[in-house]
Amino acid sequence: MFESLSNKLEKAFKTLKGQGKITEINVAETVKEIRKALIDADVNYKIAKTFTDTVKEKALGQNVLTAVSPGQLLTKIVNDELTLLLGGQAVELNTKGSPAIILMAGLQGSGKTTHSAKLANYIKKKGKTVMMAACDVYRPAAIQQLHVLGEQIGVPVYSEEGNNNPVSIATNAVKEAQQKGASVLIIDTAGRLSVDAEMMEEIGNIKKAIQPQEILFVVDSMTGQDAVNTAKAFNDVLDFTGVILTKLDGDTRGGAALSIKTVVEKPIKFVGMGEKMEALDPFHPDRMAQRILGMGDIVSLVERAQQVFDEEEAARVQKKLLKDQFTFEDFYTQIQQIKKMGNLKDLMGMIPGVGKAVKDLDISDDAFKGIEAIINSMTPKERNNPDIISGSRRKRIADGSGTDIQQVNQLLKQFEEMRKMMKSFGKMQGASMRGFPGMPKMPGMR
């Protein structure tokens, strides 16, 4: 994500490399490049103009710092300004109230239903009881879609067959949530165009009827210049409390994100980064700005890992690692957990320096398929005691998994090496944790 923009900015900064100080002349070209890149990234034309003017002013104002090169200085200025533009500090979701009501609103196809469920899953993981209500009475099978997703994540869905009035469904859902003692209620609504007066009035009425704590505007990160108008129109009617930016796992440069906050002055609270229910991350303006500049986002990656990894399971694996009892059974479980974290390419893209390298690489979730097949073709006994896997067993496993003996051998060898490495790593980690109490917790390494 934002890769194309950071590529362009990198190119823009290149013209500054090796120059002693920032002057009106040498900064002009770079600033022009930045502006073009921003506009090409769907950042609103006016905002891009204001942004680059500010960058230029600041660059000229504080020139000639001997310690840093103009390129570095400008990178910092762009980074700071970008962070500012993206919304300053991270803003938490307000889940106070009984129940706390979250109303979802947005255009058609922005991803409201999917993100209602992702958000429900996210809140549920934080230990709250969640309920969803299906108020999209227009799109065929929208209600059914929410039911299916609700089942997947184990969150009850309130809907009313035959009731075509979303205001009354929403109102009844609140009562139901109160009765059932749910602490958070998420209301999915129909997609609507900001120019459709009737539908905008309807969502205004839903808001009036249920008085939600949070109104989240769900917007497709691929949206063009119109993003500011749409956001403004929705904000005029709803005075929403935050934004969810969806489909950021695409290669969109996501300029819409940069514009919306500036125009409506509402924080972006979450970003959707994939099709899995776990693929929802809190929005961090500072990290996002760094990401735009190609610095990766290792913090989000770690956080997502922490969320997915079952702590008890991690402790169990940790113990096993230290005692050198790590088995294929454990390995298989680990693979499943990694897969739950989302698309591998997205994950790798978050690691600094890797993003660009994997841009054109073909990494699919099938990467584990061969390994899984081999492990699945082992007997439980073999999985728990890899040492007993003899030549004939290897042949059987290869046949069963549709691979060949070489591949099985390779996996066994890698597994053995990994076991050794993890054993020493585990010990080392334990020691260093005592040595450096300030170190952050890592999943599975506690």
Next chain:
Amino acid sequence: MGIFSIFSKEKKEKLNEGLEKTKSSLFSKISKALVGKTTVDDDFLDELEEILVTSDVGIHTTLKIIERLQQRVAIDKYIGHSELNALLKQEIEQLLNEHQNNHLATFENLQGKKPYVMMVVGVNGVGKTTTIGKLANQFKQAGKSVVLGAGDTFRAAAVAQLKIWGERNGVHVVEHGMNTDPAAVSYDAVKYANEHNADVVIIDTAGRLHNRVDLMNELSKIKRVMSKVIPDAPHEVLLVLDASTGQNAFEQAKQFTAATEVNALALTKLDGTAKGGVVIGIADQFKVPVKYIGVGEGIDDLQLFDRKEFVDSLFN
């Protein structure tokens, strides 16, 4: 003929209505920019650039239009309000004409293919299933028998959504349920259409982001299996684009074309955006013609894209 002219008048009104937002923002701005000016100066050209860029025309196409306009102005000298509008209209019309193939498609003419096999692709949430529902309606109205294939087996309740559209239109939907192999459903749908002598078969596919190589490969496979039933199928690979999408639309068109040889575009939700301008940009940058546009939420609100009518609606 009487019926047809009435129909096309209604159609035109709908188009005008649908584009109202584009028109009022794009061209009222141009008029405003022109007030009190007797010549085309740099200020005006700057303003024109802003107007076109903020309409999602795209920076490349914008610069192209401006360059051409500058040349024209240099040749034709004095420019007043209405003359400039006319010039701009000509330039945009010409841009639209350059890469579009010239014959106007209709819902009646299926190029002698029976069944005419269509495959509908696009990123998530652009309106593929809805477009298929509207297409089925149009083909039915043109007296064609239609079969739908529920190839989106991934998104929750996508099959149910398509089946509702099938019921509304009274057309058969071939489906294997959720989480099944989309290529197998597509194969069966084409086979069913072939055996039942249907005129048109339209295959729905799951939305996918174009940077997911695995999913794009899956799409290529779906396309391949259809040709096992009918060698030259699919006859139409339709990429659905959301009109409110910004510059990423170009990347989508590029990647989907690479995976499936897209040969037609549908632009949806044109009624909701001020940025019909993306049509101009796409027509300029791609050899693939815009074939359909969605201008409203009603089942009849899908139209064949008529360049001349489109430009007329922008300026009238």
